[in-house]
Amino acid sequence: MLKKVVYPDRATWPELIKRPVQEYETIEEQIKTVFNQVRDNGDKALLDFTAQFDKVSLNSLLVTPEELKVAAEQIPQELQLAIRQACANITAFHESQREVKFPIETMPGVRCWRKSVAIEKVGLYIPGGTAPLFSTLLMLGIPAKLAGCQEIVLCTPPRQDGTIHPAILFTASLLQISTIRKVGGSQAIAALTFGTESIPAVSKIFGPGNQFVTVAKQMAGKYGVAIDMPAGPSEVLIIADETANPAFVAADLLSQAEHGVDSQVVFVTNSEKLLSLVEESLKEQLNNLSRKAIAAKTLTNSLGILLKDSTEMLAFSNLYAPEHLIIAVKEYEQLAEKITNAGSVFLGEYSPESVGDYASGTNHTLPTNGYARVYSGVSLDSFVKKITYQHLxxxxxxxxxxxxxxxxxxxxxxxxxxxxxxxxxxxxxx
Amino acid sequence: MLKKVVYPDRATWPELIKRPVQEYETIEEQIKTVFNQVRDNGDKALLDFTAQFDKVSLNSLLVTPEELKVAAEQIPQELQLAIRQACANITAFHESQREVKFPIETMPGVRCWRKSVAIEKVGLYIPGGTAPLFSTLLMLGIPAKLAGCQEIVLCTPPRQDGTIHPAILFTASLLQISTIRKVGGSQAIAALTFGTESIPAVSKIFGPGNQFVTVAKQMAGKYGVAIDMPAGPSEVLIIADETANPAFVAADLLSQAEHGVDSQVVFVTNSEKLLSLVEESLKEQLNNLSRKAIAAKTLTNSLGILLKDSTEMLAFSNLYAPEHLIIAVKEYEQLAEKITNAGSVFLGEYSPESVGDYASGTNHTLPTNGYARVYSGVSLDSFVKKITYQHLxxxxxxxxxxxxxxxxxxxxxxxxxxxxxxxxxxxxxx
CATH class of the missing domain: 1.20.5.1300 (Single alpha-helices involved in coiled-coils or other helix-helix interfaces)
Incomplete structure (x- = not known):
């Protein structure tokens, strides 16, 4: 199961915190071709690439009003309510991030202030694939709307039948995002960079994606388009002591492990007993999962680290700088105070990561790959500039x-x- | 003098707002070599490059306590007081940007908040050259200190005699920045990226510089180091109407023009008369400047645009997205409300840009090259991550x-x- 590391010497920590290196250079040429084609041929190139990469032949990238209407009908009432509840919570938390104008007089007659102004045009990329990530649409669309972005362009790849998953369309409707385009992959990012007949060029592109999307977003940067943050595989680090419930810890590790085989899962504890119990529980719970194969494979690359005490656990976590950090120790508040590097922190026994992934209110678009040392997750700030003003x-x-x-x-x-x-x-x- | 453009058709505006394209690819190979050398040979490479590029032979990159002491004595009392006053104002404004922890309950028992935590290690780059930019050190060092960054590394190239300008050293002492290294150019950025014997590796690099520094900062990004913002030549756009004082407008245009021949200077007005008067005043004032040659050359590339009315002037400015925007019209408050893209805005007759460049309190490290559409200037936010927390x-x-x-x-x-x-x-x- 987990790779066990027992009382590792501090000198070995830098090796332990290393993420797998992402090698993208091999596909850069391909992405460059896509960019050139999209810049030169616009929508036609997008339709061609969609046929080539997604194996779907479309006449138009647009979503019809009929498709939108049908989508709402296809979503079970229970899911509609859940999405609405998540929407309300995410809205409340991101609304609380709004900065009020607060002029100060640095000297008599010298008045300075700053004002948050929406980025006018933003692009939201929602990947296709096995899971329809409507939750990511909530995480990006809600702050974009709250910020007051005037043009919000949603790109997401069509399914085999040429449609978009109804949960994505329902969520877009709920958020009143009306510019929805059926296009994915690096061609979508190229379209948002240059603009085409049916897709407006934007100033900033948000959203997750595979290696092609990641490289395309880097390339967009060369054309002056900003991106949300550098991408990497998702991560969790759990700090737990002997008071933690092993089944809960195991469940949280698995919920990260099921994302994909490149997921980073790290479990840090000062209790040898807990480490054993968690391993047992992992085996047990793994059997009930639909994505068992993925999760099992991920776990073989995952770490179970035994450390001396809270001080060491804290130091290791701060060095690792995890995207998600779960603190399941008795004195979680004291530990939380000393966290210096993390994307989002989940405190105590009843705050699993999946609550933040979907519905508690915090954003799930977070810095990975150690970038939590320097980047924040997506927030209302990500959709505004803060312009300074002065009057004398x-x-x-x-x-x-x-x-x-x-x-x-x-x-x-x-x-x-x-x-x-x-x-x-x-x-x-x- | 100014290139005059009279009532340009809106279709021509995208051409008018274009900045000169920065072509950096030719020096990329050179910078790559510098990075490799510094990574492999550390301080030795830095000393070698300093001899090669700066023509200064150093034994050490460190500043001696003696040098620091002498620096303070070399700074006239008047300048010391001025720097202290600027420091107080910049501190006050950036302190006002501090976000207070504000937990909210999105549902009963679901508590979310976020907390600003300093980026642990940051590098500040202050260029050498003709002007000792101690003001930029204030603009970067003050928020870094306020944020609570634990390691603040200042790199700045030595002068011909192997010393650093006393105004830089004085300012560093005032801000209690103790890690000061005599190294400039791309080799300084490489050192901050990889770390050497005498320079700690950092997570984020701030500061202006020439094309070598700009390309080096981009390259640092590939090694996972964040940077403050993409760089480009400095810019001002002035909106003025018939009520504006032509001599003031001309003085503001010149203060941008003297920065360098690549400075972008744009004057927008709805008053033909003002345009003529400003041109006259430019000629007159130009003669009294020590940097007359630079300013005169810059002006020949600068624009004087006559537009119909406030609506057009506002639309043009928002399209241009200037780094600095001076609004010298009668109803400046109304116009200011509608600004959507700008780095920093100066309102009314008595708010010249140079006040913000030095001492009013706002930051002068601002987005250029149209990046004001999407980026904010440097602020306290630039030195922190905002970590989200939740407890259920x-x-x-x-x-x-x-x-x-x-x-x-x-x-x-x-x-x-x-x-x-x-x-x-x-x-x-x-």
Whole structure:
């Protein structure tokens, strides 16, 4: 099952926290071709690539009103309610991130403030594949709407029958996202980068995807389009002590393991007994899973690390900088205070990661691959710029002007000084 | 002087807002060599490159306590006071950006919050060259300190005599930045990326620089190091109407023009008369500048655009997305409300850009090259991650659990559902 590591020396930690290296260079040429084709041939290239890569022949990338209507009818009432509840919670939490304008006077007559202004055009990419990730659409669409982005373009690949999964369409309707396009893969990212007849170019692209999408998003950056964050396989690190429920820990490890065989699953404990019990429970629970094969394979690459005490567990976690961190120790609040690197933290016995993945309110688009050391997860901030403003009264300028003159002089920037001096002079003549 | 454009048709605007294309590919190979050398040979490579590029032979990259002491004595009292005043204002404004922890209950028993946590290790790059940019050190060092970054590494190239400009050293001392290294150019960025004997590797690199530094920062990104924002030449756009003072407008245009011949200077007005008067004043003021040659050259590439009315001026500015925007019209407040794309905005007659460049409190590290559509300038946020947290009570999980189970099911993620179900089951047995 888990690769067990018992009381590893600190010198070996840097090796333990290493993620598998993502080698993308081999597909860069292919993505470059896709970008060039989409830039030159627009929608036609998109339809061609969709036929080639997705094996679906479409006449149009658009979703018909009929398709939208049918989608709502296909979603069971229970799922509709669940999505609405998640939507309400995610909205509430992201609304709480709104920054209020708060002007301050740094000196009398010198007023500065900043204001959050929506990024006008954003693209949301929702992958296809086995699972229809309507939850990711909630995580990206809700803050985009709250921020007030004027153009929100949703791209998602069509299924074999040329339609989009109804849960995605239902969620898009709920969020009032009306620009929905049936296109996936690197061609979708290229379309959002350059714009085509049916897809507007955007300033920032959000969303997960496979290696082709990842490389395409990097390439979009070269054309001046921003992206949400660098991508990598999903991760969880669980810190647990002898008070933790082994079955809960095992269930949380499995919920990460089922994502894909490249998922990173790390279990850190100071209790040898818990480590054994968790291993037993893993075996037991694994048998009941539909994605058993994937989860079992992932576990063979996963770590079960025995460490001395809380201090070591904390240090290891901060060094690892996990995307998701579950703290299932008795004194979880004290440990939580000392977390320096993590995407999202789940505290105590009754806060499984899956609650945050779907519905508690926090965002599930989070930094992986150690990027939690420096990046935040997606939030309302991801959809706005914060523009600074300043206004000086004549008296304010008289007060601060001499400071600016002296500094500009010292940096040898004459004209910078002059822009102040000429105004001060005019005021002294009044 | 200015390139005049009279009532340009909207169809021509996309051409007008174009910035010169930065072609960096030719130096990429050179930078790659520098990176490899620094990774393999550490400090020795840095000393070699410093000899080669900066023509300075150093024995050590470190600054001696003696050098620091001497620096303070070399700074005139007046400049010391000015730097202290600027420091106070910048501190006040950036302190106001601090986010307070604000937990919310999205449902009873489901508590979510986020917390700003400093990025542990950051690198600040301050270029050498003609002007000692101690103001940029204030703009980067103050928020880094306020955020609580534990390791702040300042790299700046030595002067011909092997020392660092005393104003930089004085400012570093004032900010209590103690890790100061005499190294510049792409080799400094490489050192911050990989770490060397005397330079710690960092997670994020901030600061301006020439094309070598710009390409090196891009390359740092490939090694997992974050950067403040994509770089480009500095810009100002001024919107002014007939009420504006032509001499003030001209002075502001010149203060941008003196930065360098690649500076972008755009003047937009609805008053033909003002346009003429500004041109006259430009000629007059130009003669008094020490950097006259640079400013004059820049102006020949600069635009003076006559537009119909406020609506057009606003639309043009939002399309251009300037780094600095000065609004010198009578109703500047109304116009300011409608700005959607800009780095920093200066309102009214007495708010020249140079005040914000140095001392009012706002940050002067701002998005250029149209990136103001999507990026914010440097702020306290740039030095922190915002980690989300959640805690559920057993009752909270009972309330939200079924929602998560239904959604996980619909996405085909069994183990995600199980992580909730197993807990709900245990609670129902209590």
């Amino acid at each position: 009264t004549p008296q304010g300028l008289q007060l601060i002007g001499p400071t600016v003159e002296v500094m500009a002089d010292a940096e040898g920037l004459d004209a910078h000084r002059q822009a102040v001096s000429i105004r001060l002079k005019s005021l002294s003549h009044v | 009570t057993p009752q909270g999980l009972q309330l939200i659990g079924p929602t998560v189970e239904v959604m996980a099911d619909a996405e085909g993620l069994d183990a995600h559902r199980q992580a909730v179900s197993i807990r709900l089951k245990s609670l129902s047995h209590v």
